[in-house]
Amino acid sequence: MGAATPTSYTDKILVSDEVAEFSPAVIEEMKSHVAKYPADRSRSALIPLLFVVQRERGYVDNAGANFLAKFLNLEVTDVWETATFYSMLNMRPMGRHHIQICKTLSCKIMGEPDITGHICSKLGIHPGETTEDGKFTVSLVECLGSCGTAPMMQIGFDYHEDLTIEKVDKILDGCK
Amino acid sequence: MEIKAIGCEPLQLKRMHVKDGHTLKVYQKTGGYESLKKALKMSPADIIEEVKKSSLRGRGGAGFPTGMKWSFVPKDSPKPKYVVCNADESEPGSFKDRYLMERDPHAVIEGMIIAGHALGSQTGYIYTRGEYKYLIDIMDVAIAEARDAGILGKNIFGSGVDFELHTHTGAGAYICGEETALLSSLEGYRGHPRMKPPFPAIEGLYACPTIVNNVETFTSVPQIIEMGGETWRNLGTEKSGGTKLWSISGHVKRPGVYELPMGYADMEKFIFEDCGGMLRDDKKLKAVIPGGSSVYIMNAGQILGKNVILDYEGLVAAGSMLGTGGMMVMDETVDIMESTKNLTEFYKHESCGWCTPCREGTDWLVKIFNRISEGGGRPEDAKLMLDICDNIEGKSFCPLGDAAAWPIQSAIKQFPEDFEKWLFDKTGSNGVTANV
Ligand SMILES: Cc1cc2nc3c(=O)[nH]c(=O)nc-3n(C[C@H](O)[C@H](O)[C@H](O)COP(=O)(O)O)c2cc1C
Ligand code: SF4
Numbered sequence A: 001m002g003a004a005t006p007t008s009y010t011d012k013i014l015v016s017d018e019v020a021e022f023s024p025a026v027i028e029e030m031k032s033h034v035a036k037y038p039a040d041r042s043r044s045a046l047i048p049l050l051f052v053v054q055r056e057r058g059y060v061d062n063a064g065a066n067f068l069a070k071f072l073n074l075e076v077t078d079v080w081e082t083a084t085f086y087s088m089l090n091m092r093p094m095g096r097h098h099i100q101i102c103k104t105l106s107c108k109i110m111g112e113p114d115i116t117g118h119i120c121s122k123l124g125i126h127p128g129e130t131t132e133d134g135k136f137t138v139s140l141v142e143c144l145g146s147c148g149t150a151p152m153m154q155i156g157f158d159y160h161e162d163l164t165i166e167k168v169d170k171i172l173d174g175c176k
Numbered sequence B: 001m002e003i004k005a006i007g008c009e010p011l012q013l014k015r016m017h018v019k020d021g022h023t024l025k026v027y028q029k030t031g032g033y034e035s036l037k038k039a040l041k042m043s044p045a046d047i048i049e050e051v052k053k054s055s056l057r058g059r060g061g062a063g064f065p066t067g068m069k070w071s072f073v074p075k076d077s078p079k080p081k082y083v084v085c086n087a088d089e090s091e092p093g094s095f096k097d098r099y100l101m102e103r104d105p106h107a108v109i110e111g112m113i114i115a116g117h118a119l120g121s122q123t124g125y126i127y128t129r130g131e132y133k134y135l136i137d138i139m140d141v142a143i144a145e146a147r148d149a150g151i152l153g154k155n156i157f158g159s160g161v162d163f164e165l166h167t168h169t170g171a172g173a174y175i176c177g178e179e180t181a182l183l184s185s186l187e188g189y190r191g192h193p194r195m196k197p198p199f200p201a202i203e204g205l206y207a208c209p210t211i212v213n214n215v216e217t218f219t220s221v222p223q224i225i226e227m228g229g230e231t232w233r234n235l236g237t238e239k240s241g242g243t244k245l246w247s248i249s250g251h252v253k254r255p256g257v258y259e260l261p262m263g264y265a266d267m268e269k270f271i272f273e274d275c276g277g278m279l280r281d282d283k284k285l286k287a288v289i290p291g292g293s294s295v296y297i298m299n300a301g302q303i304l305g306k307n308v309i310l311d312y313e314g315l316v317a318a319g320s321m322l323g324t325g326g327m328m329v330m331d332e333t334v335d336i337m338e339s340t341k342n343l344t345e346f347y348k349h350e351s352c353g354w355c356t357p358c359r360e361g362t363d364w365l366v367k368i369f370n371r372i373s374e375g376g377g378r379p380e381d382a383k384l385m386l387d388i389c390d391n392i393e394g395k396s397f398c399p400l401g402d403a404a405a406w407p408i409q410s411a412i413k414q415f416p417e418d419f420e421k422w423l424f425d426k427t428g429s430n431g432v433t434a435n436v
């Protein structure tokens, strides 16, 4: 698959004034999150809304953060302050399929290293990297609450458990 | 993976294998929301009294008596009060809450409404780890069903009691399972813990009185109301009431979620009979972490023939803790230096960075572990790591620091030979050599 692009969370966040736009349906969805909290506590909706921005724009970008600052009446630094804390919020483009392999103890002793090795050699990248065609990003992550069905990985939000090499091949081949 | 009760009727696991048990219809057909109806006719003080009698202790790890916690909420406060469900479940080795939410979401809702009535709260939030998005979707559907049926919202079952419930998502941070960090996160901030006191019961969410309880704690509440606190307590022992869910993973034939009465005898039987014994028959048991990664590791000698009782007191007597009941079993192929390194990497990654001992300490520990596993171990490294642990334990802002120190302290104590091999011979106990 060729050379890879690094995807570290700590890359510099560029500053621009651009403000993202969202469809009326997405705005409604955002409002439904805000409605869960007391009127003067709309900042509570920040993390749920960051997920919406990430879904719509692929990652939390400048324009998306600027939008949230306006939408929630926050400073844009407030948005970044929160966004940069959480490992599921990405500050740079990711592959279409984000493969997150659990590397914590129960998965590790049940065969995680073989699974990781297989996926990485199949895709020609290291953990933390994205394939050149932008299709896959591989990350090693901490326990995802599937220790009883180890080893496991999550692709996007989907759980894949009791993994074997054959199973992994089937799952990856099924990714469009 | 197994999901079943042993030594008791399935209570927590009652609907795990019932078709469509997650729907309101089946939930009500199998007795669901009857406890709520009963509780709505009881006074808040009587509900808290039943929970006290049950000797239910929080199932999120700390084991604090739930009834006592509830009684700390001021009755005369003019501020709104909040009920928060801790569904952050990120402790390595724990996966029980996941199945409760997946297959019995209405039990969580019912427990939270009863808590709301007992505490005079009209609003609840379920804080779920972001990776469990499919569970948030399941909870959202269940909440909508309950709302449509008049079980959530205004004047529940004509009682005059109001309660609204919302889901909320985390975004990948173990520390947000710590209750004050959870509240910071729920307010839209970084997940840093807050100073206690004030405790959340006095000043929690939005500086209002707040109760944070684990998923399994809430799902216990309808059972306690149904059968009475004393009957529920008697399912377990005097001090550890009721039944408890155990998540068991690693080298056993039948990993899974098991419901056991508190006081179950004993750990050896549980591993070797109930869970089918070692995954590979020719491999011996080496180590067990009985309560999730944040408790002391035990060696086989502390378990085999020792009649270790599975409850809060039994595990302390055996040299560890119950924690969240996330039992990780390791056979003789596992090198304990390596497994401890793995968990230390977890704590370094999850340290929120707020206080120096934990942030810097976990970083240094990982650096030392890396050097050792690359063949650069030095005889004095064990003492060096214990020194660093000593500077983290009890000196950090929140219990995550302690939780990072305990695996290392106990591993060096219970498995000195695995560390010595790396520090003197520069190889692992399982024959792995460092790349030098
Ligand atoms: C680092 C850390 C992580 C925690 N993670 C969780 C968790 O994921 N789920 C949970 O219920 N409690 C967790 N706790 C315990 C909570 O702080 C709190 O004690 C618990 O939610 C109270 O509910 P309970 O009394 O019903 O157990 C954690 C504590 C610490 C220090
Ligand atoms: S002990 Fe660790 S997790 Fe807790 S506040 Fe300090 S840095 Fe954060």
Ligand code: FES
Pocket: A102, A103, A104, A105, A106, A107, A108, A142, A143, A144, A145, A146, A147, A150, A152, B092, B093, B094
């Ligand atoms: S250790 Fe991998 S899911 Fe828990």
